[in-house]
Amino acid sequence: xxxxxxxxxxxxxxxxxxxxxxxxxxxxxxxxxxxxxxxxxxxxxxxxxxxxxxxxxxxxxxxxxxxxxxxxxxxxxxxxxxxxxxxxxxxxxxxxxxxxxxxxxxxxxxxxxxxxxxxxxxxxxxxxxxxxxxxxxxxxxxxxxxxxxxxxxxxxxxxxxxxxxxxxxxxxxxxxxxxxxxxxxxxxxxxxxxxxxxxxxxxxxxxxxxxxxxxxxxxxxxxxxxxxxxxxxxxxxxxxxxxxxxxxxxxxxxxxxxxxxxxxxxxxxxxxxxxx
Amino acid sequence: xxxxxxxxxxxxxxxxxxxxxxxxxxxxxxxxxxxxxxxxxxxxxxxxxxxxxxxxxxxxxxxxxxxxxxxxxxxxxxxxxxxxxxxxxxxxxxxxxxxxxxxxxxxxxxxxxxxxxxxxxxxxxxxxxxxxxxxxxxxxxxxxxxxxxxxxxxxx
Numbered sequence: 255x256x257x258x259x260x261x262x263x264x265x266x267x268x269x270x271x272x273x274x275x276x277x278x279x280x281x282x283x284x285x286x287x288x289x290x291x292x293x294x295x296x297x298x299x300x301x302x303x304x305x306x307x308x309x310x311x312x313x314x315x316x317x318x319x320x321x322x323x324x325x326x327x328x329x330x331x332x333x334x335x336x337x338x339x340x341x342x343x344x345x346x347x348x349x350x351x352x353x354x355x356x357x358x359x360x361x362x363x364x365x366x367x368x369x370x371x372x373x374x375x376x377x378x379x380x381x382x383x384x385x386x387x388x389x390x391x392x393x394x395x396x397x398x399x400x401x402x403x404x405x406x407x408x409x410x411x412x413x414x415x416x417x418x419x420x421x422x423x424x425x426x427x428x429x430x431x432x433x434x435x436x437x438x439x440x441x442x443x444x445x446x447x448x449x450x451x452x453x454x455x456x457x458x459x460x461x462x463x464x465x466x467x468x469x470x471x472x473x474x475x476x477x478x479x480x481x482x483x484x485x486x487x488x489x490x491x492x493x494x495x496x497x498x499x500x501x502x503x504x505x506x507x508x509x510x511x512x513x514x515x516x517x518x519x520x521x522x523x524x525x526x527x528x529x530x
Numbered sequence: 531x532x533x534x535x536x537x538x539x540x541x542x543x544x545x546x547x548x549x550x551x552x553x554x555x556x557x558x559x560x561x562x563x564x565x566x567x568x569x570x571x572x573x574x575x576x577x578x579x580x581x582x583x584x585x586x587x588x589x590x591x592x593x594x595x596x597x598x599x600x601x602x603x604x605x606x607x608x609x610x611x612x613x614x615x616x617x618x619x620x621x622x623x624x625x626x627x628x629x630x631x632x633x634x635x636x637x638x639x640x641x642x643x644x645x646x647x648x649x650x651x652x653x654x655x656x657x658x659x660x661x662x663x664x665x666x667x668x669x670x671x672x673x674x675x676x677x678x679x680x681x682x683x684x685x686x
Contacts, residue, residue: 277681309686331686372679402679429674432598436629439589439604441670448608463678469669 260496263302263347268340269322274408277329278373279338280314282322286348293317295380296355296487296515300495301325302347303340307333310492310510312377313351318387323348326376326408352495353514356381357485361457365393367449367479369470371400371442371462375408377487377514378461382416389421396423396449400442400466403428404435442466446473453478459515461487468525471518484518486525534559538635541582542608543659551652558641564588564628570611571622577614579636583607586632591625599625602674603667610663615639 270282295317302308309331315324329338340346358381366385370378385392397416401407407426417424425445427438438445443466458474460467467486474484490502490509497511505524507516518525535556538544544552562581564570570581570588581588588611591599602624605611611634614622620639646653 307686328681330681331684333686334684400679402677406679427604429602429677429679431601433589433591433601433627435601437604438587438606439601441673443673444666444670448606465673465676465678469673 263349265345266348268342268344280326282324285323293351294355295384297351297353299348299350303333303336306336309333314376314379316383317380328373356459356515358384362391365456366395367456367458369398369460371466374462398442398445399426404431443469443473446477458484481519482517485515487514543582543610554645558638559635562634562636564632566630568628570626573622573625575622577620577622578639580615581611582635583609584633587629588632589627589629
């Protein structure tokens with residue numbers, strides 16, 4: 255617990271800032287006085303830019319280390335733009351960690367199919383770190399990553415390093431490319447039927463734009479993966495992060511408190527509802 | 531060495547096809563190879579062959595005026611390159627370029643169409659195998675058109 259009052263942000267300093275892509279930045283934050291609290295892959299913190307506002311940002315670093323908190327931010331609105339512009343030694347308000355993370359314990363003994371789209375690789379990266387650190391606990395591990403173009407590949411150096419490891423299969427595909435690109439082109443759900451995995455022994459973790467997740471879920475179900483073995487990280491307008499305000503309510507589920515990682519059987523009827 | 535009928539019948543597109551049908555369609559087939567950079571077919575030309583890819587990687591590309599071609603899909607071992615041979619006017623709608631050394635089975639489209647026309651049961655089998663490919667490409671196109679990885683301005 256970072257504070258006795260979960261609604262009060264604790265000021266922490268930015269230690270490092272790295273540009274990943276044109277609008278995407280990774281911030282390393284000092285963990286603050288209560289930095290020894292456990293963070294789990296898939297959880298998020300509320301980051302407050304003083305005088306501007308507060309946004310939920312998933313942990314994107316190795317939650318097995320406690321020296322820093324790592325968050326990858328896409329500058330898409332007034333708060334995230336200010337957040338992404340913070341410099342080392344600037345101060346940001348921190349509340350968290352919040353939410354239910356990836357099923358890394360439930361997945362032990364099973365094959366893991368990790369499917370990320372675009373910035374959705376950021377919330378999955380802590381789970382990948384965890385799995386690779388405890389590699390003996392898992393069966394076959396497959397990472398599918400899809401994004402817009404070769405220039406939009408997030409953590410490209412890290413993906414390249416993972417792809418050289420013998421204990422994880424990494425497949426990267428882009429929606430479109432020019433003729434210089436030697437890799438795969440096509441949408442990430444289309445890769446699912448080509449993998450030849452055992453659906454009864456596979457747990458899938460999916461994060462990306464919701465449309466991409468819907469198509470991926472269809473592909474996973476088509477391949478025979480059970481609804482309860484498909485986990486999605488949902489993104490909703492989280493404000494209090496405690497399940498009190500209702501901004502992120504998704505049917506009977508509060509994404510901030512019950513999620514953001516939810517099994518597909520819990521959100522099956524809600525995923526394709528129109529929202530305004 | 532495998533004969534052409536066996537190679538055709540082992541390709542995922544024709545896998546588990548009735549053996550009589552398989553022998554029939556194999557009469558339209560021959561082995562081909564393309565070096566990196568060679569085109570399997572070009573946009574606007576006659577769609578007189580379809581290609582069952584056995585090895586390699588092929589880029590499907592659309593020419594954009596004033597810009598480099600855009601690749602919208604890559605094909606790999608087990609894939610089918612080209613569907614324009616099925617429907618008139620039998621012209622390719624895009625380019626197909628070998629990225630790596632590519633080995634394929636080229637099937638004469640006139641020959642295959644005639645055999646499908648002569649035997650509707652074979653034609654139905656071929657169409658049943660084509661439809662999932664077309665559906666999958668339609669879904670992929672939907673996602674690509676929606677540009678789901680774009681960066682829309684969001685209220686925060």
